[in-house]
Amino acid sequence: ISGPMATVVASGGDGKEQGVETSVTYYRLEEVAKRNSPKDIWLVIHGRVYDVSRFLDEHPGGEEVLMEQAGGDATESFEDVGHSSDAREMLKQYYIGDVHPLLVVLDLPHRGCYSLRFSVSLLHGGEQVLLRRPC
Numbered sequence: 001i002s003g004p005m006a007t008v009v010a011s012g013g014d015g016k017e018q019g020v021e022t023s024v025t026y027y028r029l030e031e032v033a034k035r036n037s038p039k040d041i042w043l044v045i046h047g048r049v050y051d052v053s054r055f056l057d058e059h060p061g062g063e064e065v066l067m068e069q070a071g072g073d074a075t076e077s078f079e080d081v082g083h084s085s086d087a088r089e090m091l092k093q094y095y096i097g098d099v100h101p102l103l104v105v106l107d108l109p110h111r112g113c114y115s116l117r118f119s120v121s122l123l124h125g126g127e128q129v130l131l132r133r134p135c
């Protein structure tokens with residue numbers, strides 16, 4: 001992988017909706033991690049990448065909690081708060097792309113143990129892959 005991101009164009013649905021194409025930009029966690037300054041903040045929530053730079057001032061929970069998660073995976077803290085459905089709806093405004101499942105694997109640490117299950121829907125119709133580095 002040479003660049004920080006990859007863009008994949010997938011045609012949607014069963015092929016009946018002709019001309020409907022969804023373009024998704026995939027980011028590496030490495031690239032997201034760089035966006036951690038007060039003027040440039042990205043977060044990952046449920047595998048999706050959000051640019052919340054212009055949301056800092058508006059967040060009802062304050063900017064500090066967003067700063068703490070800057071450049072990282074905020075899924076757990078986002079869920080712990082029990083955000084309302086309105087809050088979930090707001091996410092769409094800041095969505096910029098997905099974390100690519102394969103790029104997640106490339107970003108995994110070479111040391112330490114982990115066990116990760118993910119689906120490679122792009123390659124094989126939703127097949128589940130279990131990746132494990134034992135302790």
Ligand code: HEM
Pocket residue numbers: 043050052055059060061062065066069074077078081082083084085086087088090091094
């Ligand atoms: C783009 C991502 C986020 C959006 C759109 C968002 C949106 C909101 C909204 C609309 C509220 C008002 C209450 C509600 O409707 O649930 C809220 C409250 C809150 N948020 Fe977020 N939030 C985001 C990320 C986060 C993250 C990552 C944290 C990390 C801890 C967080 C912590 C909080 C807290 C603590 C409150 C409670 C404030 C209170 O009740 O006094 N939020 N958020």
